[in-house]
Amino acid sequence: MTDTTPDAMIQLDRVSHRYDGKQGRVDALKDISLSFAPGELALINGPSGSGKSTLLLAVGAMRRPTSGTVSINGADLYAQNAASRASFRASEIGFVFQTLNLIPYLSAFDNVMLAAPPAAQKQRATRDRARQLLTDLGLADRLHHKPGQLSQGERQRAAIARAMLNEPKVILADEPSGNLDPDNAHAAFAALRGFADAGGTVLVATHSTLHDEQADRVVTLRGGVVAQSKEVGATV
Amino acid sequence: MSSVVGMILKELRFRPLSALLVLITVAAASALVVFYHTGSLALRAQADEAEDATRKIQKAMGTNLTLIPAATDLADYYDAGGVAIDTVDESVIDRLVAQDAVSMNHLIPMLEARIELAGRNVLLTGIAPSQHTPGRPKKKMNDGVEPGSLELGSAVAEAMGVATGDTIELLGESLYVALVYVPKGTAEDLRVYANLADAQRMLGKEGQINKIEALDCVSCADPEAEALGILRDELAVVAPELQVQRDADVANARVLQRALLAKQTGIIERFHGVMLPVILIGVPIAIGAITMLNVRDRKNEIGVLRALGKGSCSVGALFLGKALLLAAVGAAIGVAVGWALVSVRGPGVFDVEPGHLRPENGLLLAVLIAAPVFAVLAAALPAVWAVTQHPADAMRED
Numbered sequence: 001m002t003d004t005t006p007d008a009m010i011q012l013d014r015v016s017h018r019y020d021g022k023q024g025r026v027d028a029l030k031d032i033s034l035s036f037a038p039g040e041l042a043l044i045n046g047p048s049g050s051g052k053s054t055l056l057l058a059v060g061a062m063r064r065p066t067s068g069t070v071s072i073n074g075a076d077l078y079a080q081n082a083a084s085r086a087s088f089r090a091s092e093i094g095f096v097f098q099t100l101n102l103i104p105y106l107s108a109f110d111n112v113m114l115a116a117p118p119a120a121q122k123q124r125a126t127r128d129r130a131r132q133l134l135t136d137l138g139l140a141d142r143l144h145h146k147p148g149q150l151s152q153g154e155r156q157r158a159a160i161a162r163a164m165l166n167e168p169k170v171i172l173a174d175e176p177s178g179n180l181d182p183d184n185a186h187a188a189f190a191a192l193r194g195f196a197d198a199g200g201t202v203l204v205a206t207h208s209t210l211h212d213e214q215a216d217r218v219v220t221l222r223g224g225v226v227a228q229s230k231e232v233g234a235t236v
Numbered sequence: 237m238s239s240v241v242g243m244i245l246k247e248l249r250f251r252p253l254s255a256l257l258v259l260i261t262v263a264a265a266s267a268l269v270v271f272y273h274t275g276s277l278a279l280r281a282q283a284d285e286a287e288d289a290t291r292k293i294q295k296a297m298g299t300n301l302t303l304i305p306a307a308t309d310l311a312d313y314y315d316a317g318g319v320a321i322d323t324v325d326e327s328v329i330d331r332l333v334a335q336d337a338v339s340m341n342h343l344i345p346m347l348e349a350r351i352e353l354a355g356r357n358v359l360l361t362g363i364a365p366s367q368h369t370p371g372r373p374k375k376k377m378n379d380g381v382e383p384g385s386l387e388l389g390s391a392v393a394e395a396m397g398v399a400t401g402d403t404i405e406l407l408g409e410s411l412y413v414a415l416v417y418v419p420k421g422t423a424e425d426l427r428v429y430a431n432l433a434d435a436q437r438m439l440g441k442e443g444q445i446n447k448i449e450a451l452d453c454v455s456c457a458d459p460e461a462e463a464l465g466i467l468r469d470e471l472a473v474v475a476p477e478l479q480v481q482r483d484a485d486v487a488n489a490r491v492l493q494r495a496l497l498a499k500q501t502g503i504i505e506r507f508h509g510v511m512l513p514v515i516l517i518g519v520p521i522a523i524g525a526i527t528m529l530n531v532r533d534r535k536n537e538i539g540v541l542r543a544l545g546k547g548s549c550s551v552g553a554l555f556l557g558k559a560l561l562l563a564a565v566g567a568a569i570g571v572a573v574g575w576a577l578v579s580v581r582g583p584g585v586f587d588v589e590p591g592h593l594r595p596e597n598g599l600l601l602a603v604l605i606a607a608p609v610f611a612v613l614a615a616a617l618p619a620v621w622a623v624t625q626h627p628a629d630a631m632r633e634d
Contacts, residue, residue: 057628
């Protein structure tokens with residue numbers, strides 16, 4: 001499927017990825033072309049093994065596709081060397097993982113600050129922003145709690161705050177509401193929706209269809225190909 | 237965000253067990269090194285001191301071998317109060333010291349004669365410094381007597397009414413009294429020591445000697461050996477003009493002293509031969525293994541850091557820095573504990589005088605430097621494993 005937009009924030013062009021595993025070759029992504037605009041929150045849906053996480057890793061500059069190109073804001077990610085890619089990832093992309101999001105021995109505040117570049121870590125503005133993000137996400141009284149002292153939902157919100165700290169252009173979230181109760185799941189999605197509404201692009205890999213109404217588009221993957229790309233919101 | 241050091245300290249508090257294991261390993265190894273090495277140095281110092289003491293005792297006791305001309309009949313020799321009538325050319329000394337095949341050392345050439353002095357029968361001994369095999373430097377057992385001077389037994393000096401610093405006439409020569417020995421109540425009080433060349437000239441026997449005193453080396457190597465037989469066989473080849481007598485008491489005392497030193501140095505050798513290699517190999521392996529487990533436990537954390545754009549240096553520094561920090565602290569604790577052990581248990585364990593157990597600044601510094609260096613080297617492989625972790629490992633794969 002081809003989906004190309006000139007002013008896209010994220011552009012995947014004929015992206016394929018093949019794993020060579022113990023059980024033989026697995027085509028995780030097959031010739032996928034997609035684009036996502038600034039301000040768009042897209043859900044990447046599909047069953048396990050459909051290629052959702054591989055897609056996120058490819059867009060997150062963490063998994064070089066076997067073929068095809070991935071661009072963010074016009075920059076071809078895999079044309080850069082590993083160090084440049086890591087630097088780009090740090091400044092332009094925020095991540096929210098399903099589990100094990102936070103460093104267990106750092107406080108919520110320190111976990112958020114972990115995303116800041118070394119030079120910015122001592123700047124008052126960065127620290128204020130980290131504090132504000134945590135406050136905005138309802139964690140004002142949990143700044144100095146360790147992950148083990150936070151609930152699942154609080155941990156996930158802290159991870160979202162960390163993903164937003166550097167004001168990235170893109171946030172990639174892998175099952176951000178997995179294991180969350182409905183209220184916390186809603187809060188997590190609301191935070192991501194807020195980021196998108198402010199002009200960011202959010203890709204959320206999820207099994208769930210519960211949050212379709214908060215997305216602008218739902219892309220369904222099956223067997224590594226785009227089975228459906230359905231606009232559900234008003235933004236796009 | 238915390239600095240690397242801050243993260244290391246926080247992780248140490250979060251996972252104290254692995255940190256404690258590294259700390260205990262390094263501290264124990266450092267303490268053992270300090271304890272045994274300080275003990276070794278003390279043993280060596282004590283052994284050197286004992287060696288010196290033995291040398292002095294042997295010097296005082298005399299040597300344990302006496303070589304006299306083969307032509308001298310032993311009955312005549314003892315009738316003459318231990319003086320050989322015959323002489324041999326002094327060049328025999330050069331042959332003996334040049335031969336590794338002869339199991340003796342510290343050869344002291346002498347020319348002795350009984351003379352009348354101040355109405356007394358005195359033993360005049362012309363003596364040269366002890367000789368050694370070239371290339372085997374040894375502390376001299378005897379420095380001989382300076383040319384033109386004499387050393388007098390107390391009874392001789394008293395009979396002549398002379399003291400140190402006086403000049404006396406002896407066999408037509410004017411000689412300076414360099415030393416008067418304290419009274420010993422033995423035949424030593426009736427002896428006069430002169431320079432060998434002076435004595436040869438005064439006695440009209442230039443280039444001749446009639447006695448060589450020496451120490452045998454047979455019993456050093458094999459206390460059970462039949463030393464006299466071996467020495468006789470060797471002499472028959474190298475210097476057949478000599479015969480040998482052996483003082484078994486002196487020789488046995490020397491063997492016992494050597495055995496005691498061997499027992500003490502055995503402790504040193506066990507440390508350097510067994511314990512030190514175990515420490516140098518085992519401790520880095522232990523630190524490497526603990527760090528490897530730590531990397532495995534923190535795989536997700538590494539993935540998150542990499543996903544956040546942290547470079548290899550930042551990730552590697554977390555593990556190398558941790559090893560460095562723990563080893564530095566462990567070494568400091570180990571040095572303190574090791575020194576405390578040395579002070580409390582050292583004299584008993586090493587059987588040395590407490591005064592010999594002194595802190596060796598070089599050793600303490602070496603431990604404080606070497607432990608962190610070894611720890612960092614040991615943690616290098618796990619750190620490489622950590623930095624080569626793919627960031628995608630932090631995320632669930634389909």
